[in-house]
Amino acid sequence: MIISPLKPALLVRLDDIAENMNWKIMNKCEDLFLKYNIKPILGVVPNNQDPSFLSFPKEENFWKKIKDWQNQGWEISMHGYSHIYENDTLKKDYFSIGGKSEFFGKNLNEQTSKIKKGLKIFSEKKIKIRSFFAPNHTYDKNTFLALKKCGITQVIDGYGIKPYSELGIKFIPQLFYKLILLPFGVQCTQIHLNNWDEKNFNDFENFIRKNKNYIVTYDFVLRNYSAGFFVKIINKIIKTLLIIIRKL
Numbered sequence: 001m002i003i004s005p006l007k008p009a010l011l012v013r014l015d016d017i018a019e020n021m022n023w024k025i026m027n028k029c030e031d032l033f034l035k036y037n038i039k040p041i042l043g044v045v046p047n048n049q050d051p052s053f054l055s056f057p058k059e060e061n062f063w064k065k066i067k068d069w070q071n072q073g074w075e076i077s078m079h080g081y082s083h084i085y086e087n088d089t090l091k092k093d094y095f096s097i098g099g100k101s102e103f104f105g106k107n108l109n110e111q112t113s114k115i116k117k118g119l120k121i122f123s124e125k126k127i128k129i130r131s132f133f134a135p136n137h138t139y140d141k142n143t144f145l146a147l148k149k150c151g152i153t154q155v156i157d158g159y160g161i162k163p164y165s166e167l168g169i170k171f172i173p174q175l176f177y178k179l180i181l182l183p184f185g186v187q188c189t190q191i192h193l194n195n196w197d198e199k200n201f202n203d204f205e206n207f208i209r210k211n212k213n214y215i216v217t218y219d220f221v222l223r224n225y226s227a228g229f230f231v232k233i234i235n236k237i238i239k240t241l242l243i244i245i246r247k248l
């Protein structure tokens with residue numbers, strides 16, 4: 001793929017991948033990704049306790065599937081630990097998203113312990129983890145300190161059109177809830193299959209077919225994109241605008 005500032009790059013990120021989930025649609029997505037040779041980012045919850053996920057059927061071969069997908073070049077990212085929200089951020093979280101959080105407000109030891117326990121599960125299953133994104137995009141500064149203590153320096157969240165570094169973390173921005181492709185920059189989807197029916201899947205299939213030439217791998221983005229001075233300014237403008245829009 002030719003890297004051009006005028007050509008967008010799209011990462012496909014699926015959230016809430018857990019033993020209990022909407023496997024009917026996930027299996028269809030797997031076929032779709034194989035068909036178009038797409039290597040998505042999967043946000044895996046290592047110790048899922050979220051009751052809304054537990055109402056879905058359990059996949060007994062879950063960890064074998066995850067390992068196979070990692071072997072195929074899919075990015076396996078850690079998406080929280082238990083996916084249970086314990087605190088309300090009152091919009092004081094790092095990205096001013098607001099709402100409930102698994103991590104925000106907990107002390108450094110508590111956050112480190114959660115991340116360590118999650119990483120232990122991945123390690124027992126022989127899955128390598130280098131990236132993280134928190135449930136509901138909610139972090140505080142201790143979350144990033146805890147991640148760094150555990151050796152994780154990549155977070156797939158944040159504002160901007162290209163990856164950037166802050167607080168010793170490389171942020172790979174994620175902007176929109178809907179399937180939108182801006183005509184420039186690196187973008188990342190946010191997909192919750194547990195809320196999907198056949199119609200949502202069909203829309204997604206059309207979106208993939210239409211934009212398949214822009215879809216890149218996580219490794220491709222890490223290798224080829226870093227934020228220069230002007231990108232940092234644009235990232236800041238996007239952050240300010242989105243925070244204002246979300247408050248309206």
Ligand SMILES: [Zn+2]
Pocket residue numbers: 015016079083134135136
């Ligand atoms: Zn989630």
